[in-house]
Amino acid sequence: MTETAISVNDLRYRWRKGHADVLDIPSWKVAKGEHIFIRGASGSGKSTLLALLAGVLLPQQGDIQILDKYVNRLSASQRDHFRADHIGFVFQLFNLIPYLSVIENVILPCRFSRFRKSKVNACGRSLEQEAIRLLNHLDMAGDKLLHRPVTELSVGQQQRVATARALIGSPEIVIADEPTSALDSEMREAFIELLFQECRESGSTLLFVSHDRQLESLFRHHIPLEELNRLEQETA
Amino acid sequence: MAILSLAIKSLLNRRFTASLVLISIALSVALLLGVERLRVESRNSFANTISGTDLIVGARSGSINLLLYSVFRIGDATNNISWKSYRHFANNKMVKWSIPISLGDSHRGYRVMGTSEDYFRYYRYSKHRQLEFLKGKPFEQVYQAVLGHEVAEKLGYSVGQEIIIAHGAGKTSFSMHKDKPFTVSGILAATGTPLDRTVHVSLQGIEAIHKGWIQGRKVPGLNISAERASRSDLTPNSITAFMLGLKSRIATFGLQREINEYPGEPLQAILPGITLQQLWDMMAVAENALLMVTGLVVLIGLVGMLTVMLAGLNERRREMAILRSVGARPMHILLLITGESLLLCLLGIAAGLVLLYTGLFITQPYIETLWGLYLSIGLPTEREWGLMGLIGLTGLVVGLVPGYRAYRYSLADGMSIRI
Numbered sequence: 001m002t003e004t005a006i007s008v009n010d011l012r013y014r015w016r017k018g019h020a021d022v023l024d025i026p027s028w029k030v031a032k033g034e035h036i037f038i039r040g041a042s043g044s045g046k047s048t049l050l051a052l053l054a055g056v057l058l059p060q061q062g063d064i065q066i067l068d069k070y071v072n073r074l075s076a077s078q079r080d081h082f083r084a085d086h087i088g089f090v091f092q093l094f095n096l097i098p099y100l101s102v103i104e105n106v107i108l109p110c111r112f113s114r115f116r117k118s119k120v121n122a123c124g125r126s127l128e129q130e131a132i133r134l135l136n137h138l139d140m141a142g143d144k145l146l147h148r149p150v151t152e153l154s155v156g157q158q159q160r161v162a163t164a165r166a167l168i169g170s171p172e173i174v175i176a177d178e179p180t181s182a183l184d185s186e187m188r189e190a191f192i193e194l195l196f197q198e199c200r201e202s203g204s205t206l207l208f209v210s211h212d213r214q215l216e217s218l219f220r221h222h223i224p225l226e227e228l229n230r231l232e233q234e235t236a
Numbered sequence: 237m238a239i240l241s242l243a244i245k246s247l248l249n250r251r252f253t254a255s256l257v258l259i260s261i262a263l264s265v266a267l268l269l270g271v272e273r274l275r276v277e278s279r280n281s282f283a284n285t286i287s288g289t290d291l292i293v294g295a296r297s298g299s300i301n302l303l304l305y306s307v308f309r310i311g312d313a314t315n316n317i318s319w320k321s322y323r324h325f326a327n328n329k330m331v332k333w334s335i336p337i338s339l340g341d342s343h344r345g346y347r348v349m350g351t352s353e354d355y356f357r358y359y360r361y362s363k364h365r366q367l368e369f370l371k372g373k374p375f376e377q378v379y380q381a382v383l384g385h386e387v388a389e390k391l392g393y394s395v396g397q398e399i400i401i402a403h404g405a406g407k408t409s410f411s412m413h414k415d416k417p418f419t420v421s422g423i424l425a426a427t428g429t430p431l432d433r434t435v436h437v438s439l440q441g442i443e444a445i446h447k448g449w450i451q452g453r454k455v456p457g458l459n460i461s462a463e464r465a466s467r468s469d470l471t472p473n474s475i476t477a478f479m480l481g482l483k484s485r486i487a488t489f490g491l492q493r494e495i496n497e498y499p500g501e502p503l504q505a506i507l508p509g510i511t512l513q514q515l516w517d518m519m520a521v522a523e524n525a526l527l528m529v530t531g532l533v534v535l536i537g538l539v540g541m542l543t544v545m546l547a548g549l550n551e552r553r554r555e556m557a558i559l560r561s562v563g564a565r566p567m568h569i570l571l572l573i574t575g576e577s578l579l580l581c582l583l584g585i586a587a588g589l590v591l592l593y594t595g596l597f598i599t600q601p602y603i604e605t606l607w608g609l610y611l612s613i614g615l616p617t618e619r620e621w622g623l624m625g626l627i628g629l630t631g632l633v634v635g636l637v638p639g640y641r642a643y644r645y646s647l648a649d650g651m652s653i654r655i
Contacts, residue, residue, distance in 0.1 A: 056560070056650035077565055084563020089651070097555055099249030100242075111238035112563030165562065 005205040006030040011062035024230045035206040040225030055079030084113035088166030092178040095162035096150040106131035106164045116169025134164040155182045170202035243575040257541045264537040265588025268530040285429040288360035294477035296502040303511045306477040309430045316474035330487040333358040335479040346387045348435045350442030372422030378466040381418040382436040385426035413445040416462040428610045440470035538634045545638040561651040570643040577635025
């Protein structure tokens with residue numbers, strides 16, 4: 001039996017008291033190492049679900065178990081710690097800190113997580129070496145590229161730097177929130193292939209959230225958010 | 237450490253605005269410290285000029301005025317006092333020593349003071365230090381002069397050289413005592429007081445050059461040669477003021493009353509220390525006002541920083557969301573933004589110090605020649621460190637405002653990126 005990376009039970013979330021629920025997920029499990037495509041239109045509660053998984057928001061009801069921790073039972077600073085240690089993020093656009101270099105951007109998570117830093121060091125590499133190794137895998141290691149200000153990189157290059165950042169220190173879970181929506185259609189598939197490859201290598205579980213049906217076929221496991229979310233089914 | 241290096245890089249990224257803020261803080265800090273430095277140094281310089289003198293006696297006028305012209309060569313006497321009165325009190329049984337002073341002439345902008353040899357014996361400055369000769373010796377003859385250190389240095393004089401004394405105290409004078417040149421007999425070591433800018437001659441010398449002068453004007457056609465003048469009776473009729481040292485300080489107040497009630501002519505005796513205190517009390521209002529204004533200038537500099545930080549905050553919400561996603565806690569965001577302000581403020585203080593010392597080194601000689609104020613350039617005083625600490629603390633408090641706002645933003649936004 002495969003281990004569980006994410007387990008959600010009886011989850012309910014609403015923005016404010018008295019408002020309708022945004023999310024209502026009776027039960028959902030993700031196995032470790034899986035690459036999952038979650039499809040949802042904008043406004044369907046995608047961002048809310050990710051914020052809940054990341055521990056930035058707390059559910060009014062139910063449990064969220066990530067790895068073997070009940071995220072919703074941790075204190076705010078413990079949740080921040082947990083996120084820093086175990087989850088890597090790639091967002092839609094402008095993922096990088098403008099005043100840091102490419103390498104500094106990549107190793108940023110290790111500055112906030114000793115756990116991820118020690119994981120890199122355990123492989124016998126310095127943070128810079130690891131950053132360059134990851135960037136190399138993502139075809140981003142040219143000397144010229146490394147020393148350019150991140151604001152001068154193309155969108156595709158920025159997304160690859162962000163991916164390297166999400167993967168450094170091999171977090172158990174990688175969450176990608178519409179990472180390809182700013183890319184050309186040819187670049188999208190290549191980018192996702194790279195993402196798969198890197199996640200496989202570090203053994204990370206990948207949650208890929210998008211509204212783009214075309215990408216669905218690239219994933220072995222895909223699930224529409226409506227299927228998870230009982231509310232959507234009721235209103236549908 | 238991670239936050240500090242982020243704060244530094246973030247400031248470097250905005251180096252143009254950041255350096256503008258830094259410059260305004262640095263200027264205001266330099267201004268504040270400069271005003272404080274001037275205040276303390278001028279007080280020290282005044283307090284160091286006279287020591288060990290119990291009473292100063294002059295014609296009746298304001299006590300501060302008497303102190304200023306007799307000791308600091310600032311302003312002029314309103315009236316002279318008679319030689320007879322001077323001798324009367326100099327011979328008082330309580331008096332240990334006395335120094336007569338006669339002012340009114342000058343040499344190339346430096347004041348000439350007629351006095352007696354006792355001046356070099358009894359005058360004390362800066363905690364009982366005696367006057368020392370760098371070269372030469374006190375005047376012994378009528379036409380000899382002892383130069384203050386700066387006079388000799390600036391004008392390039394040496395012992396044995398002849399100088400001409402001008403009538404009146406101005407920098408340029410049209411009536412010269414050309415016919416009676418003085419020879420430099422000695423040069424005093426530097427004291428850091430107005431003494432350095434004084435030409436000392438004997439009372440007899442002052443008397444001799446004014447032979448043939450009536451009411452401050454040369455009588456036309458009446459030429460009395462230097463040689464003839466020096467042979468005539470040179471006991472002065474009047475002097476400007478005199479200083480007294482008493483055998484016992486307990487007698488000071490008694491003698492002061494006696495002088496003030498002297499029936500021979502209206503005299504006034506002052507205690508230098510007390511009059512100096514009166515001067516400070518008078519100046520304190522102005523000093524405090526100045527310090528307050530410069531303090532406000534610093535505050536304006538810090539408010540400028542606040543404006544820049546707050547204005548930039550909205551554009552940085554994305555940056556904060558990214559930081560949150562890689563594991564920064566809201567407290568980290570607060571530290572980052574507040575740290576940037578504090579860093580700017582501390583850098584501003586440091587730059588202000590650099591500016592202050594640069595300014596001091598450049599202006600020191602000018603201030604000395606213009607106002608006779610010698611600025612000693614030492615390490616910052618305890619009070620100055622205190623002022624800098626206060627500015628840093630204010631910078632921290634000011635920095636907490638954008639810091640707290642960013643903290644609230646990052647709590648509300650979480651990782652969702654809003655543009």
